Amino acid sequence: MKTVDIHAHWYPEEWIRLFEKDGPKEGAALERDGDKYRIRAGAMVNAFDQRFVGLDARLARMDQIKVQVHALSLTTPMVYWASPALGLALSQAFNDAAAAAHRAHPERFLGLAMLPMQDPALALKELERAAKLPGLRGMYLATNVNGLELDDGRFWDVYAKAEELGWAIFLHPVDTIGKDRTTKYYLKNLLGNPYDTGVAAAHLVFGGVLDRFPKLEFNLPHAGGAFPGLIGRLDHGTKVRAELKHMKQLPSAYLRRFTYDTIGHDDRINMNLIRLVGADRVTLGSDYCFDMGLDDPVAALKRLDIKDKEKALIAGANAARLLHL
Numbered sequence: 001m002k003t004v005d006i007h008a009h010w011y012p013e014e015w016i017r018l019f020e021k022d023g024p025k026e027g028a029a030l031e032r033d034g035d036k037y038r039i040r041a042g043a044m045v046n047a048f049d050q051r052f053v054g055l056d057a058r059l060a061r062m063d064q065i066k067v068q069v070h071a072l073s074l075t076t077p078m079v080y081w082a083s084p085a086l087g088l089a090l091s092q093a094f095n096d097a098a099a100a101a102h103r104a105h106p107e108r109f110l111g112l113a114m115l116p117m118q119d120p121a122l123a124l125k126e127l128e129r130a131a132k133l134p135g136l137r138g139m140y141l142a143t144n145v146n147g148l149e150l151d152d153g154r155f156w157d158v159y160a161k162a163e164e165l166g167w168a169i170f171l172h173p174v175d176t177i178g179k180d181r182t183t184k185y186y187l188k189n190l191l192g193n194p195y196d197t198g199v200a201a202a203h204l205v206f207g208g209v210l211d212r213f214p215k216l217e218f219n220l221p222h223a224g225g226a227f228p229g230l231i232g233r234l235d236h237g238t239k240v241r242a243e244l245k246h247m248k249q250l251p252s253a254y255l256r257r258f259t260y261d262t263i264g265h266d267d268r269i270n271m272n273l274i275r276l277v278g279a280d281r282v283t284l285g286s287d288y289c290f291d292m293g294l295d296d297p298v299a300a301l302k303r304l305d306i307k308d309k310e311k312a313l314i315a316g317a318n319a320a321r322l323l324h325l
Helices: 015-028 056-067 084-104 120-130 153-165 192-206 231-240 251-257 266-275 297-302 308-320
Strands: 004-009 028-033 036-041 044-049 071-072 107-112 136-142 168-172 219-221 258-261
Touching: 004 168, 004 308, 015 028, 015 036, 015 084, 028 258, 071 168, 071 266, 071 308, 084 107, 084 120, 084 136, 107 120, 120 136, 120 153, 153 168, 168 192, 192 219, 192 231, 231 251, 251 258, 251 266, 258 266, 297 308
Parallel strands: 004 071, 071 107, 107 136, 136 168, 168 219, 219 258
Antiparallel strands: 028 036, 036 044
16 A cells, blocks of 8 residues: 555754754743753644654654655644744745755655745745645645634735645644643643634634635645534534525535544544545544654554455545645
8 A cells, every 4th residue: 555644743953953043032832851842932832852853763663663755744833823934934934945855755755835824925835835846745734823723814825825836735733722621631722723624624614714715625634623523513513593694505514524543542433534524535644753642653554444446545546636746
């Protein structure tokens, strides 16, 4: 099977150096302790180690677990916390580094472009530039941008250009909903991440983004978060609530407008997802290499009680379509 991991995080050394140099001027900080890093921008904090930076150890692990391709993506704190100028510089640093990684290993690495969405005009220009870089095959977007929901009209020119390019948009939570009630027990991740993905997907559906851009693909992380599991409730609300009388279709009609990764952490969840949306709408993901990810996404896929041709779709064929491999 062709194996493509569409949810694989990376902090390029060039991006880290720029963050370390200019981030403190805007209240951000990065601490190094040997091969360990702690990064902070506002209330957002993340910890990672050298596995997220160097490519050699990544390639060795990919070979070990039989993953042929990583679609490289930035993660917390992304770039929206920064001023537009620094956000653009950080986005360009990541995108250029991803292109360099692809040039060095064209069969193994692709990039998902980072854009300074806090300034949509700059984001559009960087999208146009990034689309010309070798190996960049889609764009990465948080499930909200500094509190702005994804149906906000300021983002629609970026969506139009992504649709024109045939680029899928890969979503990921960063600054999640319910911060005041998810501070204990790591709930900001355990619950905050899937909740924020569900809220983002609902805004794309109810806010008309999927109707306005019928060819635009969105990929939802963590097996779709709360969105697929609550689709019955969303359908029922659409039938009975005046706030949703503008809807011409039920939300369930949009289930297959999204694709979803396999990071459900339970075979039953992944089986339900496949039954709900179809194997042709599910993609391999690992969350490389966070402790909340899948250590061996191919093994997790092989455990599922589905046909081999469906496993081949999920392992890589669906991602190959999204990323134009």
